[in-house]
Amino acid sequence: MEISGLISAIVIGAVIGILGRLVVPGRQRIGVLWTIVVGIIAALVGTAVAEGLDVADTEGVDWAEWLIQIGLAALGVAALSRVKLRR
Template structure:
């Protein structure tokens, strides 16, 4: 479980580095988005037959980072639209 949390934090941090611009997300939000991205990446990698959902593998890691980048974009879009309202 601790490894999953650490992996989520690393994936979330990498996603924030890849995402252009400045994100106004807390460390907790980064962790949560990284964890969700990890689950998405693991699920897709499992469906492609490269390993278990909870197993760290290269394809799952790459998909997790891409999913986290997309989730950060969605979170920023939601936060930006709420700040204008």
């Protein structure tokens, strides 16, 4: 992976993580770095799921892929926030 690919993965992961965090109601007790990490993981897993469902490469904006990624990020943020809350 080239440096430009790594930087774009971080930026897209941050956007997905922030959007996922906005979807979850209430206050999340995780930091910005955890939000980015959850977003990157959600983006990678969401792309794989979208490819499996054959909705990844469509004409124009891949809305289904974005929704899957944001949904996974919201689940990840909620789960991580709940784990952090227990501690």
